[in-house]
Amino acid sequence: MFQNVSNDSVLGDVQLQDQHVKILHIEDSVADQALARLSLKRGPLSCTLTAVDTLPAIEDALQKQTFDLILADYYLPGFTALDVWELVRTRADAPPFVLLSGAIGESAAVDIMRLGISDYLLKDQISSLPHVIQRAMEVHEARLARRRAMQELAQSEKRLAELTEHLHTSIEQERANISREIHDDIGGSLTAVKFDLAWMSRNSPEGALREHAQSALAMLEHALGASQRIMQNLRPPVLDQGLVAAVQWLTQDFERRTGIPAQLHTSREHMEIAPAQQVAVYRTAQESLTNISKYAQASRVTLDLSDHEGFLTLEVTDNGVGLAPEAREKTQSFGLRGLSERARTVNGWLDVSSHPGRGTSIILTIPLTDTDT
Structure with missing residues (x-):
């Protein structure tokens, strides 16, 4: 009662x-x-x-x-x-x-x-x-x-993660669109102009006219090369050939540009990976190699790409000067933060291991629970 x-x-x-x-x-x-x-x-x-x-x-x-x-x-x-x-x-x-x-x-x-x-x-x-x-x-x-307060914070973090994912997706889509326009419109027009200048150079009499045509042709070759580099940075066509081929091209291009020996090790020659995960791995490798070329003062770089036991893993290691702990906390240091946020958009995570004078290792891990997404 x-x-x-x-x-x-x-x-x-x-x-x-x-x-x-x-x-x-x-x-x-x-x-x-x-x-x-x-x-x-x-x-x-x-x-x-x-x-x-x-x-x-x-x-x-x-x-x-x-x-x-x-x-x-x-x-x-x-x-x-x-x-x-x-x-x-x-x-x-x-x-x-x-x-x-x-x-x-x-x-x-x-x-x-x-x-x-x-x-x-x-x-x-x-x-x-x-x-x-x-x-x-x-x-x-x-x-x-x-x-x-914790629930509101969790909701805020969830909304922020969704916004970050949307931004990354939108940026990659816009990059692909711009790359396609450069290839189809600007690239096609520049190639047509190149043929015309080449014809003018061949059929002009010796003198100032031929020299101007040849000079314009050289400048045009430079513009074509620049447009190719821009397209590669925006959205490399090699991604259409698979993730392993894309990272291999990125490694070779890095070694060619910087002169720093770079080697890629893979668990297999071809991996069936979802497009969003491919882009996350590719951008992580690209940003890591860019940072190495700018700051690491390295003499050797190694990339390991594997898809063992249900996880896709990329590890980029250099033997450079390393990363000081305070450097990660700089207010304007958005490179590693951006990579961490990109990893979260595909349910992955980023680990950074570095010791001053002993190099840096950046590891991206993505669970392969849904490769058809």
Whole structure:
């Protein structure tokens, strides 16, 4: 059975503050129920107590009402406060839980509190009950606020990750479109002009006209080479031949441009990898090699690409000067941060291992759970 004590009761609420607390009081002693109500009446909080003394009555009360706090004796006929705690601790709206008992030692109460119970109070100290309840409520509100803040932070991080993924996808698509336009429009026009200049150079008489034609032809060759490099950087056509071929081309191009020996090791010659994962690996290799050429002062570079045990892994290692820890935290250092964010867009992660004077190793790992995406 349970018994509501309302404002109409002699032992009802006393409005000392605007806050009103609904308490489920689990106690089989009528005298102890009255003492608890009297103690709370003298406190600063306005309270309504619902007294219950059996497990069925507790379950019924919890189904019918929402309580701000549970106040429970430890030993009751046929059950203990731990049985009640098991009923409420997994509830999403679980209120703070306070023990008010005269039959439990302090060490045992501390052990119980480790289970998640908010606080405890001996019955011979019942005059402190209003303070204990107020403190339990404040701690509970602080926990709820922290939980809400963490949920909001998680939602914010999720939205940021979705935005990052959208940006990366949009950028890659725009790169592909620009590369295609350069190839189809600008490249085609420059090639046509090249044929015309070559004809003019062949059919012009010796003199200034032929010299100008040949000079224009040389400049045009330079423009064609520049457009090819821009297209390769935007979206290399070699990606259409597969990830291994693309990274192999990137390695050879790096060695040709910088003169630094670079070697690629792969677990197989061809890998069936989703397009988004291919782009993430390719851009990671590209950015890593760019950083090496700018800062590492390396004399040797090694790339390892494998797809063992359900994970796609790229490791780029150099023997350069290494990366100082403070260099990773620079406010304008977006290279590694960008690679980390790109890895997250394909559910992967980036690890950086570096020691000053002993080189740097950048490892990208992507789970191959859905290569058809």
